[in-house]
Amino acid sequence: MSRTSIPxxxxxxxxxxxxxxxxxxxxxxxxxxxxxxxxxxxxGDSAGHNHLGYDDTLPVTLEEALSNTAAVDRAVEDAMVIxxxxxxxxxxxxxxxxxxxxxxxxxxxxxxxxxETAPGGETTIELVDRLTELGVxxxxxxxxxxxxxxxxxxxxxxxxxxxxSAAADALVxxxxxxxxxxxxxxxxxxxxxxxxxxxxxxxxxxTIGIGAGRYVDGQVLVVTDLLGLGGESYKLSKQYADLDxxxxxxxxxxxxxxxxxxxxxxxxVYDPIE
Numbered sequence: 001m002s003r004t005s006i007p008x009x010x011x012x013x014x015x016x017x018x019x020x021x022x023x024x025x026x027x028x029x030x031x032x033x034x035x036x037x038x039x040x041x042x043x044g045d046s047a048g049h050n051h052l053g054y055d056d057t058l059p060v061t062l063e064e065a066l067s068n069t070a071a072v073d074r075a076v077e078d079a080m081v082i083x084x085x086x087x088x089x090x091x092x093x094x095x096x097x098x099x100x101x102x103x104x105x106x107x108x109x110x111x112x113x114x115x116e117t118a119p120g121g122e123t124t125i126e127l128v129d130r131l132t133e134l135g136v137x138x139x140x141x142x143x144x145x146x147x148x149x150x151x152x153x154x155x156x157x158x159x160x161x162x163x164x165s166a167a168a169d170a171l172v173x174x175x176x177x178x179x180x181x182x183x184x185x186x187x188x189x190x191x192x193x194x195x196x197x198x199x200x201x202x203x204x205x206x207t208i209g210i211g212a213g214r215y216v217d218g219q220v221l222v223v224t225d226l227l228g229l230g231g232e233s234y235k236l237s238k239q240y241a242d243l244d245x246x247x248x249x250x251x252x253x254x255x256x257x258x259x260x261x262x263x264x265x266x267x268x269v270y271d272p273i274e
Contacts, residue, residue, distance in 0.1 A: 004039050004080040006184045013206040019218025025051040025068045027075035034076045043069040044084045050224045057146045060086040066108045073109030083110035087147045090115055097127050101136050112137035116145040119170035125177045132182030140178035142171055144190035159195025168195035172202045179203040188212040211236025
């Protein structure tokens, strides 16, 4: 069975069926996310603080992102796999950006790439146009763009119209430009619900929200937030499990059984060769 394709996503979008996306960074989690039935798996640069132990997304290297994406690719059968271009892996030049994006498809097995776009970001919009012309599908990303956190000064909700927030008009125009350049969908992160609705109404490709409210065409969450695995709770997310508690309990039981001589038991011992 082939993976979910762009025509599949667009058909669901046209039918009004909400799209689903989760992140994954390794094979075991990706396998279960895929079996759970999501449409898309994003191998996000959010791996920086959710998988690799960095403080944020900025230290993630191209090679780390490619390695994570390849691991996910090896485990996934049905969902579309989208590789996230890390900080400064694109934008320095069109040629280098195309080369780096192409590696996600040629070497890591991704079906598409994602890149962040600042309001009015002409460089990335031009790059989306060139990549799609060359056959590299691109998912756009507007609103709160974590790779620009040092520039914007923090994790501020966008589209509110205050001094710390991009204007809704700017988000709409940037999203339109991305769609016109060929982006097959657009992630809206930490955007006011009204601004997200305006963007969704303004473009003819699916919008995928994370902290963007109810009036978008699909949703994405960071998988560790959903699983309750090693992170804090965010308003934009919902915790569907508590793996921190489950894993800690399993480890505590293991330690106790080893120290009490209960493990290994007879069932865990190999018999000698007769």
